[in-house]
Structure formats: C-alpha cells, structure tokens
Amino acid sequence: MAGARIRAGKALKGPLTGLFGGSFNPAHGGHRRVSLFALDALQLDEVWWLVSPGNVLKPVEGMAPLKARLRSAQAVARRAPICATAIERALGTRFTIDTLRAITRRYPKRRFVWLMGADNLAQFHRWKDWRQIAREMPIAVIARPGYDAIAMTSPAMAWLRRWRQRPGQHVSGARRSAPALILLRFDPDTRSASAIRAANPNWAGGSHKGGLRDAVTHRLISREKS
Secondary structure: OHHHHHHOOOEOOOOEEEEEEEOOOOOOHHHHHHHHHHHHHHOOOEEEEEEOOOOOOOOOOOOOOHHHHHHHHHHHOOOOOEEEEOHHHHHOOOOHHHHHHHHHHHOOOOEEEEEEEHHHHHOHHHOOOHHHHHHHOOEEEEOOOOOHHHHHOOHHHHHHHHHEOOHHHHHHHHOEOOOOEEEEOOOOOOOOHHHHHHHOOOOOOOOOOOOOEOOOOOOEOOOOOO
C-alpha cells in the first residue's frame, strides 16, 4: 500500500486500455456509446469488454450462455477500437481483483484503466478487496441516470474522494499510477440489457452455436453451459 502511494502521480508509459466488465446480457448500443465516450475523454488506445462467465452480484436466472453474450458483444463492438473478450474464463478468475491482477501480469507492457458506471460505484464497497482494485489501476466512473446521488454518498466514494482528479486532469489521471479516480459525465443513455430481455426473452436464440474466437486471447470459444 505504501508503495502505491509513493508511485501515485507518476505518469506511466505504454498503450492505454480501458477495461469494462459486465455480463453483456446482451450487449447493446449503450455499452458502445459509453465506451466510445471514455475512449475520447481519456484518450484511450482501445477498450476491452470483459464478458464475465458469471457475476457474483447478479442472479444466474435469465443469464444467457457465455458464448451468446460474447457473440452479441463482438457484434456491437464491430468497427470500433473495442475488443470483446471472455478472458476471465481463460484466466480462471471469478472476482474482479483477481482478474485485474492476472491481466496486468499477462500484459506488463500495457497500462489499464478500470471503467465502471455510477451504479457500480454505489455498491463498490461490496466487491471483494475493492480498495485493492483502486490501488491496482486508475478508476473512471461514468455517470448513469438515477445513480449519481447514491454513488457520491457511498462508502467507497468516501474513501476514494481523496484521489479524485479535477476535470482538467482526466487524461493525465488515466495515465497515472493508482489510486486515481476520474468522474466522467455525458448525455445519459437510457438503454439497458434488462429492457432488451423484457422485449425479447429469446434474444440469444442459437447465437451460442458455431465457431467464435476471442478478440484478445484469440482462443476458440467452445460450447459453454453458462
């Protein structure tokens, strides 16, 4: 911890990648719009969508197979500097802190920024080793309608506030060693995966069938149970 505080504020070199985790059940234009906004605001080189095998804070019921969710993410990310990946499956990790540590070890020449919505900041204190996540890489929080007030008064925000970057420091903050907190605001996008599922419960259909290669690990994704 002391080492992280000593290094905080130093600019790091190497390609800058935003990591955006989620179930993507399914992926939609809102995910893409938020990612493109973060790419521009933080001057990222690309964004990786970490399509989770399973979210410990979300119910399993209604969760489409991993392959179907990854396929939907790759379709939405097409022709953008966004890579949809099921790297957590390859790493064998379940919790975010373990995933981020494994990714930074596997790609030591890259720099990473953790991207999450204000809804996640509101419950961030419930995540395993959430303070260690903040020490692992800078965090950029993107405003989401209906969650700003609870996010700003959350236990996690009370702890993270000391590392909040001013608006003019957003780009430099993303390039600093952790901890660093960046708050991003843009026109809200009301699209949601739950609304898509409600309108089309069978959206996955046969999308989990056929060959599918991971955009980051380049591994062929075989049939999955979840």
